Amino acid sequence: MTSARSAARWHWKNPSVIPGFGLTLGFTLAYLTLIILIPLAALAWRSASLGWTDFLRLVLDPRTLAALRISFSTALIAAVVNVVFGVVAAWVLVRYNFPGRRIVDAVVDLPFAIPTAVAGIALTAIYAPNGLIGSLLAPLGIKVAYSPLGIVVALIAIGLPFVVRTVQPVMQEISQEVEEAAASLGASRFQTIFRVILPGLTPAILTGFALALARGIGEYGSVIFIAGNIPFVSEIAPLLIVIRLEEFDYGAATVIATVMLIISFLMLFLINFIQAWSRRRFGYEQ
Amino acid sequence: MEIRVEKIRKEFDLYPALHDVSLKIESGELIALLGPSGSGKTTLLRLIAGLEQPTQGRIFFGNEDASYRSVQERNVGFVFQHYALFRHMSVLDNVAFGLKVRPKGQRPPKAEIRRRALELLDMVQLTGLEKRFPNQLSGGQRQRVALARAMAIEPKVLLLDEPFGALDAKVRKELRRWLREFHDRTGHTTVFVTHDQEEALELADRVVVMSQGKIEQVGSSDDVYDRPNSPFVFSFIGESANLPVRVEGGVVHFHGAPTGLTAQRDGEARLFFRPQDVALIEEGPGMTGPVTSSRRLAGTRIAEIELGSSQEPCHVEIEVPLEAAASNGSILSFRPTRWKLFY
Numbered sequence: 001m002t003s004a005r006s007a008a009r010w011h012w013k014n015p016s017v018i019p020g021f022g023l024t025l026g027f028t029l030a031y032l033t034l035i036i037l038i039p040l041a042a043l044a045w046r047s048a049s050l051g052w053t054d055f056l057r058l059v060l061d062p063r064t065l066a067a068l069r070i071s072f073s074t075a076l077i078a079a080v081v082n083v084v085f086g087v088v089a090a091w092v093l094v095r096y097n098f099p100g101r102r103i104v105d106a107v108v109d110l111p112f113a114i115p116t117a118v119a120g121i122a123l124t125a126i127y128a129p130n131g132l133i134g135s136l137l138a139p140l141g142i143k144v145a146y147s148p149l150g151i152v153v154a155l156i157a158i159g160l161p162f163v164v165r166t167v168q169p170v171m172q173e174i175s176q177e178v179e180e181a182a183a184s185l186g187a188s189r190f191q192t193i194f195r196v197i198l199p200g201l202t203p204a205i206l207t208g209f210a211l212a213l214a215r216g217i218g219e220y221g222s223v224i225f226i227a228g229n230i231p232f233v234s235e236i237a238p239l240l241i242v243i244r245l246e247e248f249d250y251g252a253a254t255v256i257a258t259v260m261l262i263i264s265f266l267m268l269f270l271i272n273f274i275q276a277w278s279r280r281r282f283g284y285e286q
Numbered sequence: 287m288e289i290r291v292e293k294i295r296k297e298f299d300l301y302p303a304l305h306d307v308s309l310k311i312e313s314g315e316l317i318a319l320l321g322p323s324g325s326g327k328t329t330l331l332r333l334i335a336g337l338e339q340p341t342q343g344r345i346f347f348g349n350e351d352a353s354y355r356s357v358q359e360r361n362v363g364f365v366f367q368h369y370a371l372f373r374h375m376s377v378l379d380n381v382a383f384g385l386k387v388r389p390k391g392q393r394p395p396k397a398e399i400r401r402r403a404l405e406l407l408d409m410v411q412l413t414g415l416e417k418r419f420p421n422q423l424s425g426g427q428r429q430r431v432a433l434a435r436a437m438a439i440e441p442k443v444l445l446l447d448e449p450f451g452a453l454d455a456k457v458r459k460e461l462r463r464w465l466r467e468f469h470d471r472t473g474h475t476t477v478f479v480t481h482d483q484e485e486a487l488e489l490a491d492r493v494v495v496m497s498q499g500k501i502e503q504v505g506s507s508d509d510v511y512d513r514p515n516s517p518f519v520f521s522f523i524g525e526s527a528n529l530p531v532r533v534e535g536g537v538v539h540f541h542g543a544p545t546g547l548t549a550q551r552d553g554e555a556r557l558f559f560r561p562q563d564v565a566l567i568e569e570g571p572g573m574t575g576p577v578t579s580s581r582r583l584a585g586t587r588i589a590e591i592e593l594g595s596s597q598e599p600c601h602v603e604i605e606v607p608l609e610a611a612a613s614n615g616s617i618l619s620f621r622p623t624r625w626k627l628f629y
Contacts, residue, residue, distance in 0.1 A: 175368070180364070180366070181364065181366060183356075184362060184364040185436075187384075187387040200373065
């Protein structure tokens with residue numbers, strides 16, 4: 001009895017000798033509530049007050065559905081592309097020493113720092129049909145700016161540092177010895193990379209993917225400049241929310257926001273779940 | 287598989303790590319590369335494995351020149367100091383890795399790979415742990431997984447880099463004995479690097495003592511301990527004391543006084559002896575001085591004696607019988623019974 005009770009109580013007791021568990025947990029919960037939960041709850045409350053019929057009518061509005069589809073599909077594509085190039089960039093930064101490495105390392109963080117609108121305008125200038133790269137692609141029939149492709153380009157630019165910065169430290173930890181061990185066992189360079197190094201990076205890559213995806217779904221500033229914002233073609237959901245707000249159609253705005261919130265939450269939850277599973281599976285935690 | 291290292295030279299950024307090292311390792315031998323850090327012992331091991339390329343010189347496996355073969359082609363089993371296990375693979379997958387990455391024609395069927403991996407795990411006494419991940423094992427178990435993994439490719443040679451360096455003393459002793467048995471059973475040519483002389487002397491058929499990128503001495507444990515061929519080996523292996531002496535007319539003099547020891551060649555030299563190879567004497571020529579400290583060590587007593595003048599004192603430690611009067615300040619005279627001069 002006693003042991004059962006103490007085991008049950010253990011979860012609520014300070015689990016380590018370091019004091020302040022109650023204080024910090026309380027602070028975290030209060031903070032999250034004020035900053036995130038209350039605004040989101042207000043959102044859900046507002047859209048719930050519409051009633052089911054209105055809610056479904058607004059969700060199933062073709063323009064809304066198109067905008068949601070564009071937002072999530074471009075974010076997904078951009079996140080996948082970022083995983084590939086982010087891992088390559090992290091590899092270069094971790095494994096090789098070349099002149100200007102520190103500068104490249106710093107450049108990776110720039111998308112964090114510059115206003116996203118600036119990034120969007122700069123990308124538009126380059127990828128517009130009369131721009132530096134756009135003019136080269138135009139004869140090939142490839143239109144980047146003012147199309148969904150432009151949205152993907154903008155989201156790649158914005159999301160890259162998330163992948164690089166999550167993968168880089170883990171890659172740094174993989175010791176040279178592990179690669180040498182694989183080589184001494186007869187593995188080719190290719191086998192070493194695909195069977196030893198990349199699987200070891202899976203949890204970090206998933207984290208980077210989730211962050212880049214989340215950022216891509218919510219991105220607004222850079223996209224509206226390059227997308228052209230043509231309804232049903234290149235209009236993203238966040239922009240549609242703003243448009244509805246400007247029309248004083250608060251109901252529609254909250255409905256779009258709520259649907260985005262639900263889908264995003266489900267996706268992130270799924271990724272977190274896979275990540276936790278792979279971390280356990282790969283023995284990072286016991 | 288016999289290994290011959292011929293005049294190997296290795297430079298890192300123009301700093302030489304090995305100077306023209308030559309070594310012959312007999313087939314089936316268990317050999318230790320022993321030396322302080324920076325002596326080049328790990329570099330030599332990595333050169334044999336093919337993890338480094340020599341600046342000059344050649345390495346033969348049997349009669350074949352393996353100098354420019356890649357590490358994949360050399361078919362050596364290498365065990366790393368920090369195990370270098372693949373932490374995203376189970377123990378079984380770790381051991382099976384070397385077989386799974388073989389090109390299609392040479393790869394055994396899946397069931398056969400599994401059977402062999404399980405057999406190896408049995409050999410390293412880890413039966414039942416095949417589903418675990420490396421993080422769920424103790425240090426000693428991880429090291430044995432690393433060994434089983436290296437053995438899976440049926441290597442011609444087994445190379446171990448500080449195999450017990452990261453383990454605690456008790457596990458280290460167990461694994462040491464276990465490795466000796468393992469070697470005797472499988473008969474692989476085995477080379478291991480260590481900085482622990484006790485480990486090298488206890489485990490190896492022959493010990494290669496290295497210092498500053500050179501081989502100082504190669505020999506059995508008895509050779510390097512009882513017949514060291516250089517001042518470095520004498521002071522590196524075991525306890526020793528050394529004194530500046532002068533040989534005049536065939537008699538060894540310390541500080542102008544005869545010591546009762548004789549030598550063939552005259553001149554300045556250093557006298558080396560081990561603390562236990564001395565005899566206390568009542569009279570006659572010897573070395574005399576006050577005891578500055580003494581401590582009990584298991585069955586004996588170690589006394590530190592101050593020799594020479596008070597301006598430039600030399601301190602030596604010698605073993606004295608428990609019943610000898612060796613309190614601080616008492617004067618003791620002794621003479622080395624086994625000793626060696628290096629001119």
